[in-house]
Amino acid sequence: MSYDDVEIEDMEWNEELKSYTYPCPCGDLFQITKEELKIGEEIARCPSCSLYITVIYNMEDFTDQKPKTNVEPPKQQPVAVA
Amino acid sequence: MEANERVKETEEKQEVWSWGAGTEGQLGTEKLQDEHIPQLLPLLPSISRLSCGGAHVIALTYGKKVLTWGRGASGQLGHGNMVNSLEPKSVQVLSNFNITHVSAGWNHSGFVSECGQVFTCGDGSFGQLGLGDYVSQSSPIKVSHFASRHVYQIACGMRHSLALLKGEHGDQVYGFGSGKRGQLGISKEKVKAVSLPQSVSGLQEVNVSSISANGDHSAALSSEGNLYTWGRGFGGAPDVCCPDRVISRFSFKQAALGWNHVLGLTDEGDVLMLGGSHHGVLNNPQKDVLVNQDLTEEQVKKIPGLNKIKVVGIASGSEHSVLITENGEVMTWGWGEHGQLGLGDTCDHTCPQLVNIAQNAEHQYITSSKVYCGSGFTFVVRACRPKQT
Numbered sequence: 357m358s359y360d361d362v363e364i365e366d367m368e369w370n371e372e373l374k375s376y377t378y379p380c381p382c383g384d385l386f387q388i389t390k391e392e393l394k395i396g397e398e399i400a401r402c403p404s405c406s407l408y409i410t411v412i413y414n415m416e417d418f419t420d421q422k423p424k425t426n427v428e429p430p431k432q433q434p435v436a437v438a
Numbered sequence: 439m440e441a442n443e444r445v446k447e448t449e450e451k452q453e454v455w456s457w458g459a460g461t462e463g464q465l466g467t468e469k470l471q472d473e474h475i476p477q478l479l480p481l482l483p484s485i486s487r488l489s490c491g492g493a494h495v496i497a498l499t500y501g502k503k504v505l506t507w508g509r510g511a512s513g514q515l516g517h518g519n520m521v522n523s524l525e526p527k528s529v530q531v532l533s534n535f536n537i538t539h540v541s542a543g544w545n546h547s548g549f550v551s552e553c554g555q556v557f558t559c560g561d562g563s564f565g566q567l568g569l570g571d572y573v574s575q576s577s578p579i580k581v582s583h584f585a586s587r588h589v590y591q592i593a594c595g596m597r598h599s600l601a602l603l604k605g606e607h608g609d610q611v612y613g614f615g616s617g618k619r620g621q622l623g624i625s626k627e628k629v630k631a632v633s634l635p636q637s638v639s640g641l642q643e644v645n646v647s648s649i650s651a652n653g654d655h656s657a658a659l660s661s662e663g664n665l666y667t668w669g670r671g672f673g674g675a676p677d678v679c680c681p682d683r684v685i686s687r688f689s690f691k692q693a694a695l696g697w698n699h700v701l702g703l704t705d706e707g708d709v710l711m712l713g714g715s716h717h718g719v720l721n722n723p724q725k726d727v728l729v730n731q732d733l734t735e736e737q738v739k740k741i742p743g744l745n746k747i748k749v750v751g752i753a754s755g756s757e758h759s760v761l762i763t764e765n766g767e768v769m770t771w772g773w774g775e776h777g778q779l780g781l782g783d784t785c786d787h788t789c790p791q792l793v794n795i796a797q798n799a800e801h802q803y804i805t806s807s808k809v810y811c812g813s814g815f816t817f818v819v820r821a822c823r824p825k826q827t
Contacts, residue, residue, distance in 0.1 A: 383493040406721065
């Protein structure tokens, strides 16, 4: 059973993990890579537990043929370190 | 004075227990591993309140000082860096303030001082720090928007925050951060995100005694015992953009939000649940039917299996629930994959189960217990007194 359906625009791009992520109720993150999205994978898994979510997105936005993608990975936010 | 304190110390001892998901150091056990049974933590300063987030913990001491530990990758520990802490460390920036209320969200934190100032740190990507930008902070920053007004409480959810203000003009609740599921309650339509606090509509006539936030949910409890919720809909119901009173003939004295359910503790000591259609069946979808909501009657359902047990405290993780009975016993139910139920295994449960917390019954008895939940973990703080011989 998929834990939730999440739109790609509600997921956050994580540069370190090179994945789109979304909070998992266990405390870790559901993760899916651009490569997976490109081949039509819609399940984002959590590395720490058995749960997974279904990602809602347009596959065309991630295929190379169509460069005018409208889903830009959200930019990494700057962080102020005191 | 000092002598008095020493006497008190020998009379009453505080114990802090934790269990569940622990790979970010959130259990305070100084280990990076899950624990399936309650672990007694090394001695901590006397704690008046805990707040547990996605994978970090904020402890408020009786001396009104703040300790944090667990995941720090977004700056949520307020230590001025972005690293995890395996052990409780004080938040230096707040050492000159007397802190009276704290809240831990998914990856951000909020602190309220005695004189009504509010500070935030951690992930700010959605504006949830209320600082007018979308920047993360590794040290607590004062939310200047409230200027000299008196903030009483803060509640941090997954990507949003609420603040409760008290003053001459009555109580006011503010929301900031992500509003995609209506969790800010600031307008009739969903708003993507706001980075400055905005007033929650529909609570103007209500005396708000407490606020809470978790996941994409928000809740407020009135002094008359009414429970209001807004944000993501429960049990497949549509999202709600303005505070909506939970229809029930009961009066509530405590509310605890999860990611898909809310618990309410009634004045009579009963626990009711709204939502939670897969509470305790995440690993066993076939059982789903058993706990499906009957929305035709009241929205809320009594928790099965409690019978006549009186409950004095409740807490909710993302997908698990904890309660304290009047006898000081701890019971848990819901999702158990990380041991967050503390029952020695990783099973799910739809009915509250008794947690066995070691006790030297011959020499001490419990005078008070409080329960707290992070996303996938649980804390119990209890005071014990030696038996007179």
